[in-house]
Amino acid sequence: MNIRNIFCGCPSLPGTAVxxxxxxxxxxCSNTEEIVGQQLVTSWKYIWKITNFNSLSSVKYYSRxxxxxxxxxxxxxxxxxNHSNSLALYLSVADPARLPDGWSRFARFKLTxxxxxxxxxxxxxxxxxxxxxxxxxxxxxxxxxxxELRCWRNGYLVNNTLIVLAQIFVPAPPASVPASPPLAExxxxxxxxxxxxxxxxxxxxxPMAMVTPTDASTLPPxxxxxxxxxxxxxxxxxxxxxxxxxxxxxxxxxSHRRSDLLTSEAxxxxxxxxxxxxxxxxxxxxxxxxLKDRLDEAVSTLSLAQGGLSADQQKSIKAFQANFDExxxxxxxxxxxxxxxxxxxxxxxxxxxxxxxxxxxxxxFKQLMSDLAxxxxxxxxxxxxxxxxxxxxxxVKSRKEKLxxxxxxxxxxxxxxKSRYKAQKKNVEEAEEKxxxxxxxxxxxTTAWSNLKALxx
Numbered sequence: 232m233n234i235r236n237i238f239c240g241c242p243s244l245p246g247t248a249v250x251x252x253x254x255x256x257x258x259x260c261s262n263t264e265e266i267v268g269q270q271l272v273t274s275w276k277y278i279w280k281i282t283n284f285n286s287l288s289s290v291k292y293y294s295r296x297x298x299x300x301x302x303x304x305x306x307x308x309x310x311x312x313n314h315s316n317s318l319a320l321y322l323s324v325a326d327p328a329r330l331p332d333g334w335s336r337f338a339r340f341k342l343t344x345x346x347x348x349x350x351x352x353x354x355x356x357x358x359x360x361x362x363x364x365x366x367x368x369x370x371x372x373x374x375x376x377x378x379e380l381r382c383w384r385n386g387y388l389v390n391n392t393l394i395v396l397a398q399i400f401v402p403a404p405p406a407s408v409p410a411s412p413p414l415a416e417x418x419x420x421x422x423x424x425x426x427x428x429x430x431x432x433x434x435x436x437x438p439m440a441m442v443t444p445t446d447a448s449t450l451p452p453x454x455x456x457x458x459x460x461x462x463x464x465x466x467x468x469x470x471x472x473x474x475x476x477x478x479x480x481x482x483x484x485x486s487h488r489r490s491d492l493l494t495s496e497a498x499x500x501x502x503x504x505x506x507x508x509x510x511x512x513x514x515x516x517x518x519x520x521x522l523k524d525r526l527d528e529a530v531s532t533l534s535l536a537q538g539g540l541s542a543d544q545q546k547s548i549k550a551f552q553a554n555f556d557e558x559x560x561x562x563x564x565x566x567x568x569x570x571x572x573x574x575x576x577x578x579x580x581x582x583x584x585x586x587x588x589x590x591x592x593x594x595x596f597k598q599l600m601s602d603l604a605x606x607x608x609x610x611x612x613x614x615x616x617x618x619x620x621x622x623x624x625x626x627v628k629s630r631k632e633k634l635x636x637x638x639x640x641x642x643x644x645x646x647x648x649k650s651r652y653k654a655q656k657k658n659v660e661e662a663e664e665k666x667x668x669x670x671x672x673x674x675x676x677t678t679a680w681s682n683l684k685a686l687x688x
Contacts, residue, residue, distance in 0.1 A: 275299045278345075278643050279306055279395040284388060285381075296325045300401050302336060308395070313372050318344070318380050320395065321370030324362050336362040343396040344374055348386030350636045353396075394643065396636075457600055460638055464593040467645055470652075471587055504539065530555060544686050551683050558680070565669040572662040579659050582652040589645040596638050603631050 279294050281287075287310045294306040303325035313319035322340050324330070339359035346352040360369040380387050387393065533540060533548045540548070551558075607627045610620060 273300075273401045275399045275401065276639070277306075277397045278639055279397065280643050280647070281308075281393045281395070283391055284310060284393045285391055293323070299399050304399065306342075306395065306397055307368055307370070309372075312377055315373055316377050317373035318375050318377060319370070319372045320344070320374050321368045322360075322397065322399070323369075324367040327362075327364055327367040330364070332364075334364065338362065339400040341398040341400075342370060342374070343398070344387055345394040345396055345636070345640060346386040347389040347392075347394060347640065348384075350633055350640070352386060353636065354387075394640065396639065457597060460593060460642060461597065463642055464590055464645070467586060467590055467593075467649060470649060471583070471590060474583060527555065541686075547683050547686050551680075561669070561672045565666070565673045568662070568666040568669040572659070572666040575655070575659045575662040579652065579655040582648060582655055585648045586645065586652060589641055589648060592641055593638070593645075596634060596641070600631070600634060600638075603627055603634065607631075 277297055281292075290311065291307060291309050291313070294308075296303050296305050298304070305323050305325045307321040307323040309319035320342050322338070322342065324336060327334075337359070339357070341355060341357040343356075344354040346354070354375050356371045356374065358369070358371075360366070362369065375387060379385055383389055530548060530552045533544075534552050536545075607624065610624050610627065613620070
């Protein structure tokens with residue numbers, strides 16, 4: 232078996248960088264201590280979410296740079312495969328050309344292609360590597376066949392969105408592998424023609440450098456996964472509470488002032504009187520667009536009438552007829568802008584409901600994690616029959632792992648919902664302003680309508 236077919240460095244396919252057509256988010260999830268093999272390591276997790284995946288036209292793409300223990304890393308993906316018909320995914324040392332001659336860096340890492348429908352079917356690959364100037368990228372050239380990836384029913388590419396989870400374990404470097412000293416964060420170099428484009432995250436920042444202290448007394452407190460999730464969802468809760476405390480201002484629609492424009496019975500006369508009756512019926516409700524043609528006919532008839540109208544009525548009819556098209560146009564524009572405002576507001580309300588639902592799910596996840604941790608402690612304390620104890624403990628750990636995976640996906644989805652909600656708030660404000668302007672224009676037209684109504688009703 233050729234080991235390099237399972238995990239290996241990535242000889243680049245020919246291709247030049249092109250403009251980014253997709254969007255991505257690189258979200259730092261957590262750093263925790265855990266046992267790998269027989270060694271205590273620190274595990275750093277990042278979620279890379281790539282939207283508009285099928286629109287990516289370049290050969291390869293980098294994620295944003297992130298730092299682990301003072302070292303710069305990034306993820307490298309080949310959306311159309313790297314010398315194969317499979318998705319290729321690698322961990323890469325960021326800008327190795329700027330590192331000193333003879334540098335080396337050891338890391339153990341796990342890359343997961345998240346199944347967004349069946350979390351248990353996520354593709355996970357784990358390995359370790361000594362990164363050098365010759366092998367600065369290492370990973371998996373055949374993570375999943377492209378044909379399998381592109382079928383949404385398989386759960387890897389849902390709504391044209393791909394989610395990758397990167398987990399880097401940082402143990403003490405082996406004695407035979409000297410670790411390169413932490414480097415000061417360099418200025419980002421200008422993009423070169425042969426460098427893959429960087430998928431830039433939206434509304435996200437590169438995680439700050441986290442350098443391992445040498446003095447144990449200065450070690451920062453280790454955050455649990457629950458702490459990390461809780462911190463994020465508290466900020467989401469604040470956004471929800473602020474929105475509920477300051478509901479959107481809703482302007483009064485002219486429909487609330489219909490009573491000012493309504494009513495009266497029509498007189499019973501000949502042709503002019505019939506036209507007056509039609510006019511009166513049309514005047515009874517400004518908001519019935521199906522009366523437009525009838526109203527136009529009545530106004531035209533009355534404007535030609537030689538009798539049956541007072542001088543004030545004739546003057547009012549002619550003035551209204553002269554501005555008839557403008558009035559109906561103002562009304563139609565208001566109806567359209569009002570409908571658009573209501574639609575944008577409905578979309579925003581749905582996004583708000585999604586954020587609340589995600590926060591409620593977080594609360595339930597937090598309680599479930601607490602229950603699982605308590606169950607795990609009780610099992611550890613009892614240590615019943617060896618077989619029975621191990622089976623129960625493995626079951627609890629399996630449920631915890633599944634919960635963490637779902638929690639991480641929930642956090643990414645919540646970040647997307649939050650970003651979309653903020654953008655939608657602006658859409659609502661713009662639609663409301665257009666509605667206000669249309670309403671002002673309509674109110675000027677309704678003055679002529681009210682004058683006409685006063686003379687005929």
